[in-house]
Amino acid sequence: METIRLGSVGAGFVANFHAVALKSVRGVELAGVTAPVGAEELSASSKANGLGDCTVYPSVAELCKHCDAVAVFAPNFARIEIVEEIVEAVKAGAQLKGLICEKPLGRTIADAKRLVALAKEANLPTAYFENQIFMKSIKNALMQLAPAQKAMGPIALARSAEEHAGPHEPWFWDPTQQGGGVLSDMACHSIAVSWYVLTPVGKPANFLEPVAVTAETSLLKWGEAKYRKDLLERMGVDYSKTPAEDFCTGMVTFRNPDTGQLVKGQFTNSWMYDKQGLRLFMDGLGPGYAFEVNTLKSPLEIFIGDVAAEAVADAETALEKATASRGLLAVQPNEADLYGYVDENVDMREAFLAGKDAYLNWEYGLEITKLVQAAYLAAERRQTLDLTDPGIQKELDSYTSLIAQGKGAEVLFR
């Protein structure tokens, strides 16, 4: 079997999640890593799990010389500089088959456009890693409902949510580093999922045209004095000065270019979901049929009483972002597969070996960035934005949200 040698730029949370996923993927070897923090640990676990030698390299340039595909699993603020280094390495002779970037592609539309241009400059196929579209539950729902969709008409309303109690690293909380709050961090997933499930069976991922966006951003928990103090102490981020939204909701309206039908994707995301841990919730409603996914429902149920709880070292062994280690716990035995990481890596491998873009490429990532940024602008203006208006599109091209500029108080405290 032909193997792709994968190189990881970054060795934090998501790089380790992908490493778990790779245990279930044939023909991908974790060949190397470069990262200021965590590289040795990722290398050791990769070797222990038979995923590959995962050599630690001192630079992006060195990594590129020893792998076939490079994955940018580093923080959002480091994307452009890293991809510039990759492009330089390719120009210097590195033989790459493809470039991967985790969500969100850019912190702004200008950032995302720059990344698309860099990949073109290197003439490399790309993969935009949006795992939730690859969730087996979503794929199966659409497959099961395909005949009903053909007979009755497409899904007309999709609702999608990703929620947890808050990110694990300070840079996520700092809107000037991350590019915003939960809208930038997690609505990018939910908007993509809705766009995907609303798309008529057999049509490409960008078939439906986004025509309007409305959104609200709020600071519901982490702006309160008690929690603001906690955040400052734990993460060093001061939400009295540079707040980001911990809740967002909104709606994207899409138009079917063949029929003119308008369909709606509603998103809701929060960093104040103080329940068992990460919850992905999606549903889709078509005429006469529907589906629903809730990742907190598991066939496995665990109970740990107070006395036994002393023995549980890490709540996150049960579930990503789990906040409790006792009581009735939601436990997912294979989160990497459940959330779609396995299948997105399979898709990437097949595409890159065939010399093609993955199912979702960086141009698609740019479209998602546009929708996220349009949602910020809609929330700032308290207006529904008409995305077919060339004036709005032009404005968005150079737009940085007030929240991402560190001026979130103007939006969130009004």
Ligand SMILES: NC(=O)c1ccc[n+]([C@@H]2O[C@H](COP(=O)([O-])OP(=O)(O)OC[C@H]3O[C@@H](n4cnc5c(N)ncnc54)[C@H](O)[C@@H]3O)[C@@H](O)[C@H]2O)c1
């Ligand atoms: N698909 C998902 O659901 C999902 C989940 C988590 C994170 N992510 C995305 O993955 C990316 C990384 O997030 P994370 O949670 O792993 O972050 P993290 O902070 O846990 O890890 C970041 C890693 O990148 C390294 N790094 C930092 N600056 C770097 C630089 N300039 N060059 C090279 N490496 C650098 C760090 O040392 C660390 O190893 C983010 O873009 C995030 O949005 C996606």
